[in-house]
Amino acid sequence: MPSRSAxxxxxxxxxxxxxxxxxxxxLVDALLADxxxxxxxxxxxxxxxxxxxxxxxxxxxxxxGQETPEIQYIATDTNPYAVRVTRETLEAHGVHAELINTDIxxxxxxxxxxxxxxxxxxxxxxxxxxxxxxxxxxxxAWAGGENGRRVIDKILxxxxxxxxxxxxxYMVTLTANNPSQICLQMRERGFAxxxxxxxxxxxxxxxxxxxxxxxxxxxDAKDVVTTSSILPARVMDLLPRLSFxxxxxxxxxx
Amino acid sequence: xxxxxxxxxSSNIKGVTNGFPLRIEAEKVVEKQVEINHDFLxxxxxxxxxxxxxxxxxxxxxxxxxxxxPEPSVLESDHEFLGKFHHALLELHIEEGALVCPETGRKFPxxxxxxxxxLHEDEV
Ligand SMILES: C[S@@+](CC[C@H](N)C(=O)[O-])C[C@H]1O[C@@H](n2cnc3c(N)ncnc32)[C@H](O)[C@@H]1O
Numbered sequence: 001m002p003s004r005s006a007x008x009x010x011x012x013x014x015x016x017x018x019x020x021x022x023x024x025x026x027l028v029d030a031l032l033a034d035x036x037x038x039x040x041x042x043x044x045x046x047x048x049x050x051x052x053x054x055x056x057x058x059x060x061x062x063x064x065g066q067e068t069p070e071i072q073y074i075a076t077d078t079n080p081y082a083v084r085v086t087r088e089t090l091e092a093h094g095v096h097a098e099l100i101n102t103d104i105x106x107x108x109x110x111x112x113x114x115x116x117x118x119x120x121x122x123x124x125x126x127x128x129x130x131x132x133x134x135x136x137x138x139x140x141a142w143a144g145g146e147n148g149r150r151v152i153d154k155i156l157x158x159x160x161x162x163x164x165x166x167x168x169x170y171m172v173t174l175t176a177n178n179p180s181q182i183c184l185q186m187r188e189r190g191f192a193x194x195x196x197x198x199x200x201x202x203x204x205x206x207x208x209x210x211x212x213x214x215x216x217x218x219x220d221a222k223d224v225v226t227t228s229s230i231l232p233a234r235v236m237d238l239l240p241r242l243s244f245x246x247x248x249x250x251x252x253x254x
Numbered sequence: 255x256x257x258x259x260x261x262x263x264s265s266n267i268k269g270v271t272n273g274f275p276l277r278i279e280a281e282k283v284v285e286k287q288v289e290i291n292h293d294f295l296x297x298x299x300x301x302x303x304x305x306x307x308x309x310x311x312x313x314x315x316x317x318x319x320x321x322x323x324p325e326p327s328v329l330e331s332d333h334e335f336l337g338k339f340h341h342a343l344l345e346l347h348i349e350e351g352a353l354v355c356p357e358t359g360r361k362f363p364x365x366x367x368x369x370x371x372x373l374h375e376d377e378v
Contacts, residue, residue, distance in 0.1 A: 044297040070294035083368050098259045102371035107266040
């Protein structure tokens with residue numbers, strides 16, 4: 001059987017590029033866990049924001065490519081070394097993604113609005129001083145500013161704009177990012193959510209969350225805006241699972 | 255960079271209202287064969303801005319596409335058309351060159367097949 005994720009020995013590297021780490025593995029494991037659904041979903045365009053070494057987008061292309069060859073992949077990163085390293089990683093595995101050196105999806109937002117069926121992102125999520133966010137070099141791979149939310153909070157509305165009606169978003173979060181609040185914010189945009197993978201290391205507790213547009217919620221969300229009433233049932237289902245989320249800071253270690 | 259991507263990119267400079275299509279300056283173009291997939295072509299066809307696509311393919315030296323976008327039904331039956339559409343969309347890669355903002359003339363370089371759309375501070 002062909003490999004379903006990128007092989008570490010074939011992943012290219014550079015001193016300024018984030019190497020695959022626990023968070024990268026958690027995201028790929030989440031995609032593998034959801035692979036059957038992804039195959040049934042039959043996406044046309046899939047994008048990764050912040051591709052780093054290319055480990056994740058390469059794995060996604062490998063796990064879906066055999067059965068669904070009609071998918072095209074796009075990956076972006078602000079780090080010019082990262083997109084080059086991603087190209088090498090993709091080539092070493094014989095798969096292709098279109099690469100763009102850009103901030104999140106800048107330059108694609110007009111023409112790709114409503115067109116992406118899948119977005120995957122392992123964002124810079126570590127709480128840091130604000131001025132460390134988006135600096136040149138490797139620090140921008142993890143520096144997330146206050147609560148680690150600076151880049152995440154920019155990505156969410158863009159994902160909402162780019163995802164198609166049936167679009168799915170998979171995102172890595174840290175406990176300190178307050179994932180339950182992220183889910184509620186996405187709910188206001190009409191998205192349901194579910195934890196696909198949850199993983200605790202000594203240093204951090206990671207969750208990979210899947211978001212999808214839910215038309216019941218979209219109807220509810222409009223009501224909530226006007227009446228700001230009781231939380232609809234779906235969130236109540238989610239809350240017990242979210243209740244263990246504590247905030248607290250964490251450091252990335254790899 | 256494939257023409258698929260060119261068709262999806264616009265100038266992202268602050269204040270630019272007419273940022274599409276980006277003009278292509280191609281220094282190095284390579285062809286890489288990939289297997290044709292009719293489902294992908296049918297799914298993506300409605301999203302393609304046809305005129306920008308035809309013009310871009312001509313700049314890369316490929317003049318086989320019809321000037322006018324065909325009816326979608328053509329994609330069901332016309333294998334010759336599908337082959338041309340596939341070739342121009344996915345098999346031509348701009349490896350070196352630039353994309354130029356149609357409004358400001360600002361150049362976005364393409365190196366090793368990767369366009370650099372990062373903005374300077376005063377452009378954001
Ligand atoms: C935690 S690393 C993940 C890398 C890779 N996807 C992985 O899982 O191993 C985050 C990546 O996002 C990139 N990044 C940070 N801010 C970004 C932004 N505003 N737009 C695009 N990419 C960004 C970083 O350069 C880095 O490569």
